[in-house]
Amino acid sequence: MLTKAWAAEFGPRGVRVNAVSRVVNGAEGVREPLAERVRRAVEELGYVPNQAARSLVTRRHDAVAVVIAEPETRVFADPFFALQLRGISKELTAHDSQLVLLLTEGRDDHARVGRYLAGGHVDGALVFSLHLDDPLPGLIQRAGVPTVFGGRPGWNGSAGDVLYVDSDNRGGARQAVRHLVGLGRTRIGHISGALDQTSAADRLDGYRDVMAGANPRLIVESDFTPAGGEHGMRELLDRCPDLDAVFAANDLAASGALRVLRERGLRVPEDVAVVGFDDMLPVAEQTEPPLTTVRQDIEEMGRLMARLLLRGLDRPDTDEDAEAAPNSVVLPTTLIRRASA
Amino acid sequence: MLTKAWAAEFGPRGVRVNAVSRVVNGAEGVREPLAERVRRAVEELGYVPNQAARSLVTRRHDAVAVVIAEPETRVFADPFFALQLRGISKELTAHDSQLVLLLTEGRDDHARVGRYLAGGHVDGALVFSLHLDDPLPGLIQRAGVPTVFGGRPGWNGSAGDVLYVDSDNRGGARQAVRHLVGLGRTRIGHISGALDQTSAADRLDGYRDVMAGANPRLIVESDFTPAGGEHGMRELLDRCPDLDAVFAANDLAASGALRVLRERGLRVPEDVAVVGFDDMLPVAEQTEPPLTTVRQDIEEMGRLMARLLLRGLDRPDTDEDAEAAPNSVVLPTTLIRRASA
Known part of the structure; x- marks a missing residue:
């Protein structure tokens, strides 16, 4: 059965191209007799590994994955x-590169995403909304595709060797809370995002x-959703009924918090001042009252992620060129005053 | 310059794998001396073309594109x-197949989508919201990937050779308009969708x-959006101020129409009865008043599209098996009565 032999030799998924590539580039994982035969075939074909040829091979899809x-x-x-x-879409389209969005039902599917990325279907990947324990x-990294992250990844020692685009989340939060302090508020609660994300x-x-030195009971962990914001607000009011301000980790959570305050008959900002984060439109303008918030330029973050990745792909792959290498970017934030604080 | 020679021989995008495949399968377009060398290398490697092996090669991505x-x-x-x-996502995940969503800025980018589909990155494609003059x-078809369409494609002679999942749009519309007639309405307008789509x-x-035989001025073409529904409703009221009912081609357009009727001080359903299409939740329940509409099961359509495609991919590629071939599916619709008609 030649078919069976073929499958045994090359694996059930037709990895023979990878086998050739791994042998030529001196990687592990190919059994000797096959490696020998591949080497002979490669010589026969006049295939010579070389940086430029390699980059032609690795950058031939004009497609970028978004995860x-x-x-x-x-x-x-x-x-x-x-x-x-x-x-991201605008920037990739301007470079005639296809946006390939890999959707999943949940974290259990991330191994499959990793396989797709490793399969040589895209030139690079843009990855965002990572959680700390996500595989x-x-x-x-094992897939070996150039990657730019949206938001600083949380694992240790990442600073030097990963590229990311982020907003100044810590500085922005300080702006929000200082604004509340400046309004004379002293019992300021915080509805956080999911704390396994660096943004939160x-x-x-x-x-x-x-x-x-604030009372730790003024902090509730939530999840960046309107429902989470409602739940967090209820929890805060139960814990500290005399609360006079809330900083919510994003506008969606703030919109949920505003709903609960209204339900409880508390006036915003007179009784409880509220500040969000994002300046997500139209959400932040349509809340009742309109939301004071910390603006980050989300669309620009996407554009920069794509730009960094494409620049990295175009860069010659030499160590001497390290100074021209793209760097991670942290964008500044701005406090936007509306009626809620 | 070996690199140059390599590029001349194999093309600028590293198509050497395709060259091997084309020679083995007897296709045109490979120059003879290279073909000879490839044939020798292939013999050396013991590569034997065979239906099963070929299907292993062509169905190796466990990924499906959605366009x-x-x-x-x-x-x-x-x-x-x-x-x-x-x-779609639920069905593909259940089969451990990766959902690859190809996003574009507009129709100008469809050539690039075609290139990605032709590039051998996915096992098949699910395509929806086609417009008539879309390339x-x-x-x-030229990319040669198995495809299932969402909504009946509009080009001529498509019925026999394309697979699609659709709702009974014509029957559903009849249900909507008959319901309005049953309420005693006689001057019934229609705000259509984009008429270069078969659903509209x-x-x-x-x-x-x-x-x-109805007055053609009772029909305005629109585009399935809330803003389009507003515009269409204004146009209808300008043309026929004594209108007593409207059938909008989808719920979003109906929600826009309801806003305009409220603006003009017209009562729904007393002055003008309104019926939508989709039963899109929460939209249809949250309009003022809640919307009478024609339900189609949109999520189920997605699931069926994915199921049809995966079944087609699993099917042995023989003509004898034509009876077991999957067929296009048209799902029934149901009238859902709420307060607007």
């Missing part, structure tokens, strides 16, 4: 992702920078 | 697409089936 480490349902429910994708970064952890750090 | 023939901004603004993607179907054209046909 959002959230279930497909959240991707479509949270306008943050649509905005970031809009920036995705490891899978991406950094915003909590910014809150703590200003509120050093 | 929505609308700009990325509409994909994220219209919950219809999120719902259809939800069905995509031709590009997909079929719903208009259904309206005409019931309203044969």
